[in-house]
Amino acid sequence: MASFVIEGGHRLCGEIHPQGAKNEVLQIICATLLTEEEVTVNNIPDILDVNNLIQLLREMGVTVAKKGIDTYSFKAENVDLAYLESDEFLKKCSSLRGSVMLIGPMVARFGKALISKPGGDKIGRRRLDTHFVGIQNLGADFRYDEERGIYEITAKQLRGNYMLLDEASVTGTANIVMAAVLAKGTTTIYNAACEPYVQQLCRLLNRMGAKISGIASNLLTIEGVDRLHGTQHTVLPDMIEVGSFIGMAAMTKSEITIKNVSYENLGIIPESFRRLGIKLEQRGDDIYVPAQETYEIESFIDGSIMTIADATWPGLTPDLLSVMLVVATQAKGSVLIHQKMFESRLFFVDKLIDMGAQIILCDPHRAVVIGHNHGFKLRGARLISPDIRAGIALLIAAMSAEGTSTISNIEQIDRGYQNIEGRLNAIGARITRI
Numbered sequence: 035m036a037s038f039v040i041e042g043g044h045r046l047c048g049e050i051h052p053q054g055a056k057n058e059v060l061q062i063i064c065a066t067l068l069t070e071e072e073v074t075v076n077n078i079p080d081i082l083d084v085n086n087l088i089q090l091l092r093e094m095g096v097t098v099a100k101k102g103i104d105t106y107s108f109k110a111e112n113v114d115l116a117y118l119e120s121d122e123f124l125k126k127c128s129s130l131r132g133s134v135m136l137i138g139p140m141v142a143r144f145g146k147a148l149i150s151k152p153g154g155d156k157i158g159r160r161r162l163d164t165h166f167v168g169i170q171n172l173g174a175d176f177r178y179d180e181e182r183g184i185y186e187i188t189a190k191q192l193r194g195n196y197m198l199l200d201e202a203s204v205t206g207t208a209n210i211v212m213a214a215v216l217a218k219g220t221t222t223i224y225n226a227a228c229e230p231y232v233q234q235l236c237r238l239l240n241r242m243g244a245k246i247s248g249i250a251s252n253l254l255t256i257e258g259v260d261r262l263h264g265t266q267h268t269v270l271p272d273m274i275e276v277g278s279f280i281g282m283a284a285m286t287k288s289e290i291t292i293k294n295v296s297y298e299n300l301g302i303i304p305e306s307f308r309r310l311g312i313k314l315e316q317r318g319d320d321i322y323v324p325a326q327e328t329y330e331i332e333s334f335i336d337g338s339i340m341t342i343a344d345a346t347w348p349g350l351t352p353d354l355l356s357v358m359l360v361v362a363t364q365a366k367g368s369v370l371i372h373q374k375m376f377e378s379r380l381f382f383v384d385k386l387i388d389m390g391a392q393i394i395l396c397d398p399h400r401a402v403v404i405g406h407n408h409g410f411k412l413r414g415a416r417l418i419s420p421d422i423r424a425g426i427a428l429l430i431a432a433m434s435a436e437g438t439s440t441i442s443n444i445e446q447i448d449r450g451y452q453n454i455e456g457r458l459n460a461i462g463a464r465i466t467r468i
C-alpha cells in the first residue's frame with residue numbers, strides 16, 4: 035500500500051491542465067466493443083481504473099495500440115468469447131466498477147454477457163437494478179448462477195422498447211444505450227441520466243453510425259441499426275478534477291489557472307464553488323482562481339444556512355461534495371453538506387475533525403461544517419484514503435495543514451487522478467510518494 039507524505043502550508047502558483055474524464059472514458063472504451071472496426075480515442079488519462087480496463091480489453095482479444103501520449107486505438111475484430119466466460123475474466127471484472135458497462139455492448143454484439151458483482155468505491159450500496167431491468171426490457175434473459183456467483187445475460191436479438199428508469203443512473207443509462215443501438219426497432223429511455231459523460235458516449239455512438247436523439251436531455255430515443263463502424267473521439271477534461279483544483283486553490287490561498295476546462299460542460303460546478311465564497315473567473319476556456327485570504331459562504335436569499343447537495347445532472351455531481359466539505363472548513367460561515375445519493379461517503383469527516391476541523395456529522399448523509407475563516411490551520415495527521423474523492427479531499431486538507439501529513443491507501447486516489455503529486459509539485463506543492 036503506497037502513501038503520500040505531504041508537507042503542508044505551501045501555496046501553489048501557475049497553470050495546471052486537467053486530465054481526460056475518468057467516468058467518460060470508461061464508457062467510451064466499453065463502446066469500442068460495438069464494432070469490429072477501429073475506434074481511436076484521444077485524451078485518455080493515465081490512471082489505474084482506465085489502465086485496468088484497457089488491459090481487460092486486451093485480454094478479451096481486442097487489438098489495442100498506443101498511438102500517442104494519450105491516444106489509443108481499439109479494434110474489437112477478434113473477441114475471444116471463451117475468455118469472457120472464464121473465472122479469470124470474471125474475477126478481474128469484479129475489481130473494476132467500469133466493467134459493468136461491458137454488459138450492454140457484449141449482449142448487443144455477441145448475444146451473451148457474464149458478469150460478477152463489480153467493484154469500485156466502498157461508498158455505500160450501489161445497486162445495478164437499473165442496468166439489469168433496462169437490458170431486460172430490451173428482451174434479454176437474466177440468470178443468476180448461484181454456484182459461480184455470476185449473472186448470465188443472453189439475448190438472440192434485442193428489441194427496442196419504451197422504458198422509464200427507476201433512477202437516472204449514469205452507468206445504467208450508458209449500458210442500456212449501448213445495448214439499444216444494435217437492437218431491432220426504437221428504444222425510448224425516459225429519466226435517462228444526461229451527465230456530459232453520457233452525452234459524449236451518445237455523440238461517439240452517433241459518429242459510429244447509431245441514431246440517438248435527445249442527447250443532453252432525460253429523454254433519449256434510439257433507432258436501432260444493423261451495425262456500427264469505426265471513428266475518432268476526444269474525451270472531455272475531467273470536471274471532477276477541475277472542481278478539485280478550484281477547491282485546492284481556495285484552501286491553500288493560491289493563485290492558479292486551470293487550463294482548457296471545457297467551461298460549457300461544467301454545468302453548475304463553478305457556481306457551486308462561488309456559493310462557498312470562492313472567486314473564480316472564466317478566461318476563454320480557462321478558469322483563473324485568484325489568491326484569496328478569505329472566502330465567505332453565502333446564505334440563501336431568505337437568510338437561511340447554505341445547503342450544498344448533490345443531484346443528478348444538471349444538478350451538482352456527488353463526486354465533488356467531499357472536496358467542497360473540506361474547503362468549507364476554512365471558509366467564513368457555515369454550510370450543510372447533504373450527500374443524498376451515497377450513504378458512506380461522509381465518514382471521512384472523522385479524520386478532518388482530528389485535524390481540528392469543526393464538523394457535526396448529523397447522519398450518514400449530512401454534515402454541518404462551521405468554517406474557521408483561516409483562524410487556525412488544520413494540523414498535519416496520519417490519514418488513510420477510504421475512497422477516491424475522500425482521498426483527494428484529504429490531500430487538499432493536508433496541503434493546507436500545518437506540519438506534515440501521511441495519507442496511506444493512495445491507490446484509491448490513483449484510480450482517478452493522473453500523476454497527481456507530479457502535477458501539483460510542479461506548481462509548488464510538496465508531496466512525496468513512498
Ligand SMILES: CC(=O)N[C@H]1[C@@H](OP(=O)(O)OP(=O)(O)OC[C@H]2O[C@@H](n3ccc(=O)[nH]c3=O)[C@H](O)[C@@H]2O)O[C@H](CO)[C@@H](O)[C@@H]1O
Pocket residue numbers: 057058060131132159160161201202203204205206227231346351352353374375376
Ligand atoms: C464510473 C462512473 O461513472 N461512476 C459515477 C457514476 O456511478 P454509477 O453509475 O454507479 O452511479 P448511479 O448513477 O447508478 O447512482 C449513484 C447512486 O446514486 C443513487 N441515485 C442515483 C440516481 C438517482 O436519481 N437517485 C439516486 O439516489 C443510486 O441509488 C446510487 O446509490 O455516477 C455516480 C453518480 O453521479 C458517480 O458518483 C460515479 O462517480
Ligand SMILES: C=C(OP(=O)(O)O)C(=O)O
Pocket residue numbers: 056057131132153154155157353422423450
Ligand atoms: C465513485 C466514483 O468512482 P466509481 O464509480 O468508479 O466507484 C468517483 O469517480 O467518484
